[in-house]
Amino acid sequence: MGQYEQSAKELLELVGGSENISAVTHCATRMRFVLNETDKADKKAIEAMDIVKGTFTNAGQFQIIIGNEVAKFYNEFTGVAGVEDTSKDEAKVVAKQNLNPLQRLISNLAEIFTPLIPALVVGGLILGFRNVIGDIPEFGPDNDQALIELSQFWAGTHHFLWLIGEAIFHFLPVGIVWSITRKMGTTQILGIVLGLTLVSPQLLNAYGVAGADEIPVWDFGFATVDMIGYQAQVIPAILAGFLLAYFEIWLRKIIPNVISMIFVPFFALVPAVLVAHVVLGPIGWVIGDWISTVVYNGLTSGLGWLFASLFGFLYAPLVITGLHHMTNAIDLQLMSQFDGTMLWPMIALSNIAQGSAVVAIIFLHRKDEKEQQVSIPSAISCYLGVTEPAMFGINLKYGFPFLAAMVGSAIAGTVSVASGVMANSIGVGGIPGFLSIQAEHMLMFFLSMAIAIVVPIILTTILAKSPMGKNAYERLGK
Known part of the structure; x- marks a missing residue:
């Protein structure tokens, strides 16, 4: 008998048997199930198992927190259950069958932006470092000079780093269109080429349109098309990318395989580039400007405090629904139009607030060794920007820490x-x-960060002794 065979058999029965499992995979700490009937899973009994640290449902998947031994447990479980190993991508495809149209839209947006996150992280760090060495006049004998004014090394570094920053943000449409073709299973190099046509040096740079005396055009004799670039523009790139992907998918259905290598790329790419510059680009530009202007005006208006408090309070619930992925596109559009975003700091503060609520639970339940196997890694994860383990494994389980974190996030x-x-x-x-x-x-921001740490810890501790906390402990049998 394997180390986890008995637990695997018990879990199989509690999730409804092999016939109720549509797909199963695992990540670093969790088993991820796509169940045919989620109601058949006995969540309370599953959470009572010694090996289980918690459960939650997200993006159509029933997820069970196992911990660091999940890989070994998964191997024994699939052997006992007689189910095939499933990749994460395959599980996501199956899980989408459990989502409504809005949830599918949000899931698609997430899949577009997730592969771009590493580059965006690097770009953000580079821009921040360039600000420190180029924009802070706190150095020199009189503390009134920036580092680039004092040292040729820092001046050269400041100039060099923009090579990377420009590649990430000005040429962002290339990455977006590539990501869409990757997600849709179409030809990725065509996506890269289409993205490049949106940011070509031949075009008038998007940042120069407002101040341009004259916009260059392509003159076809019977019509002209503005030669405008879409540097850092998100929505035009998304629209163009999906158009190219659907063109290619449709053409592969009607063009014979023997000539598809020649005609599919040509008849997909050329019309996509034309429509992108004539129709989708201008429309996407207007939509993007409208969205970013509304958000920016809302944040900077006399009622900006109300907008901020609502966003800070509701961001964590948005994560539960998956709607938070939509903020990526809004953030990037704000960066394009206003050279920065006021949304992202609030998102970072919400992460910190959720982690701080877990820190309070760690202190309150310091004798519960089993729970700390979930709570301590979850708090660390939150403080590094990943909130799902903390929210689903601890805060939502009790309820009151989640509310405390929402309040702390709103104030911060x-x-x-x-x-x-x-x-x-x-x-x-x-x-x-x-x-x-x-x-x-x-x-x-450091002051706001301190609020996001202190308020949830204090409020969670207070609520734990309130009727709300007592009800939660009674419900969980604690």
Whole structure:
């Protein structure tokens, strides 16, 4: 008998048997099930198992927190259950069958931006570092000079780093269109080429359109098309990428395989580029400007504090639904139009607040060794920008820590927005989020960060002794 065979048999029975498992895979700490009927899973009994640290449902998947031994347990479970090994991508495809149309849309957006996150993180750090050495006049004999004014080394570094920053943000449409073709299973190099046509040096740079005396055009005799680039534009790239992908998918259905290598790329790419510049680009530009202007005006208006408090309070629930992925596109659009974003600092603060609520639970339940196997890694994960383990494994389980974190996030977000705190980029969350904050706003961000740490800890401790906390403990049998 294997080390986990008995537990695997018990879990198989509690999830409804092999016939109820549509797909199963695992990540670093969790088993991920796509169940045919989720109601058949006995969640309370599953959570009572010694090997289980918690359960939650997200993106159509029933997830069971096992811990670091998940890989070994998974291997024995699949052997006992008689189910095939499933990749994460395959599980996601199956899980989408359990999602409604809005959830599928959000899932698709997540799949587009997730592969771009590493580059965006690097870009944010680089822009932050360039601000520190180029925009802070706190150096020199009189503390009134920036580092680039004092040293040729720092001046050269400042100039060199823009090579990377420009590649990431100005040429972002290339990455977006590539990511869409990757997700849709179409030809990725065509996506790269289409993205390049949106940011070609032949075009008038998007940042120069407002001040241009004259916009160059392609003159076809009977019509002209503006030669405008879409540097850092998100929505035009998304629209163009999906158009190319659907063109290619449709053409592969009607063009014989023997000539598809020649005609599919040509008849997919050329019309896609034309439509992107004539129709989708201008439409996407207007939509993107409208969205970013509404959000920016909302944050900077007299009611900005209300917008900030609502966003800070509701961001964590948005994570539960998956709707938070939509903020990536809004953040990037704000960066394009206003050279920074006020949303991302609030997201980082929400991460910190959720982690701080878990820290309070760690202190309150310091004698519960089993729970600490989940709570301690979850708190660390939160402080590094990944909140799902903490929210689903601890905060939502009890309820009151989740509310405490939402309140702390709302207060911290309000202070951040009222102070005009702005980030260079998205991607760096949690406590490391300060690295993406523009240099002149770091002090107020640190104050907001302190609020996001202290308020949830204090409020969680207070609520634990309130009727709300007592009801939670009674419900969980503690």
